[in-house]
Structure formats: structure tokens, C-alpha cells
Amino acid sequence: MKKYIKAFFENEILSYLFFGVATTLVYILTRTSLFFLIPQTLLVVFIANCVAILFAFITNDQIVFQQEWTCWPARLVKFISARLTTLLLDLVLAYLLVDAFPQLIGQFVHQDPTRINAIATLISQVLVIVLNYILSKVFVFQNTKKSS
Structure with a gap:
């Protein structure tokens, strides 16, 4: 069993997907927990996003892409920039597919x-996940790998 778990996490794409799901859970747990303490939606969403981005960065940096810990601040800035890019894509797609041209899906x-919103969300999230992986692989985590 241990062998299969190790093989799973050595596969970069499977590991990326696993920690993507974990990041989503961190976001949901943080958001729902904080809302009980701070009943201000936008503040809670912002904090939960920050926590999720930091969790995603650490797991991607150290486990998925196995980077040396040196130069992590530069990677963090690139990572946040990449996540802001995909956030922008998500916003644009939501606007186009749900608000501006709902008939594209609505038909x-x-x-x-x-x-319409559910399908637009699904389309958007598939594109965001793929783009986040590509940006992480090509733009963010291109530094040195840990020596095994």
C-alpha cells in the first residue's frame, strides 16, 4: 500500500490534482470557519483565498514540483501573479458566459x-485548473528540484 501511495505522489499530475482538491477543502473550511467569527463576507472570502493560495504554493513548491527551498519568495510572487491571471480569466468567462451572452449555453x-451558471463554472474551472498547472510548470516552478 505504501508503495502505491508513494507512486501516486511521485506522479506530478496526480499529485497536483490531489493538492488542488486539498486546497479547495482548505478554502472551504477556512471560509466557513471564519464566517462564524467574522460575519463579513468579502473580508472572509479574501482571507480564505489568501490562506488557500499560501497552502497551494507550499504544497506545489515542496511536494508537487519538489523545489529547493532557496529563492522561494520569487516563486511566491510568480505564483500569486499566475493565480491572479487565472482569477481574471474566471471573471471574464463568468461575465461573458453568464451575464453578457447567456444564450450561448442557455440554448x-x-x-x-x-x-447556465453551473455549466459556465465547470467550463471555467477546467480551463483554470489546466492553465494553473501550465503556468506553475512553465513560469513558476522552473527552478532547481530537490536532490533525491
């Missing part, structure tokens, strides 16, 4: 706004 779901 397939009887113009139901809930379904």
Missing part, C-alpha cells in the same frame, strides 16, 4: 440561469 438548458 442547451432552456435558458435556466442556474444551469
Whole structure:
């Protein structure tokens, strides 16, 4: 069993997906927990996003892409820049597919706004996940790997 777990985490894409799900859970737990303490939605969402981005950076840096700990501040700045880029993509797609041109998706779901939003979210998240991986692989974590 230990062999299979190790093999799973040595596969970069599987490891990336696993920690992506973990990051989502960190975000949800942080957001819901903080909301009980601080009932201010935008502040809680901002803090939860910051916590999730830091968690994602550490797991991607040290486990997924196995970087040396040196030069981590420069990678963190690149990582945040990449995440802001995909956030912008998410916002643009939401605006285009849900607000500006809902009929593009709506024609397939009887113009139901809930379904339009759900499908737009799915499309957006698939693109965001793929782009985050590419940006991380090519732009952020291109430094030295840990010696095994």
C-alpha cells in the first residue's frame, strides 16, 4: 500500500490534482470557519483565498514540483501573479458566459440561469485548473528540484 501511495505522489499530475482538491477543502473550511467569527463576507472570502493560495504554493513548491527551498519568495510572487491571471480569466468567462451572452449555453438548458451558471463554472474551472498547472510548470516552478 505504501508503495502505491508513494507512486501516486511521485506522479506530478496526480499529485497536483490531489493538492488542488486539498486546497479547495482548505478554502472551504477556512471560509466557513471564519464566517462564524467574522460575519463579513468579502473580508472572509479574501482571507480564505489568501490562506488557500499560501497552502497551494507550499504544497506545489515542496511536494508537487519538489523545489529547493532557496529563492522561494520569487516563486511566491510568480505564483500569486499566475493565480491572479487565472482569477481574471474566471471573471471574464463568468461575465461573458453568464451575464453578457447567456444564450450561448442557455440554448442547451432552456435558458435556466442556474444551469447556465453551473455549466459556465465547470467550463471555467477546467480551463483554470489546466492553465494553473501550465503556468506553475512553465513560469513558476522552473527552478532547481530537490536532490533525491
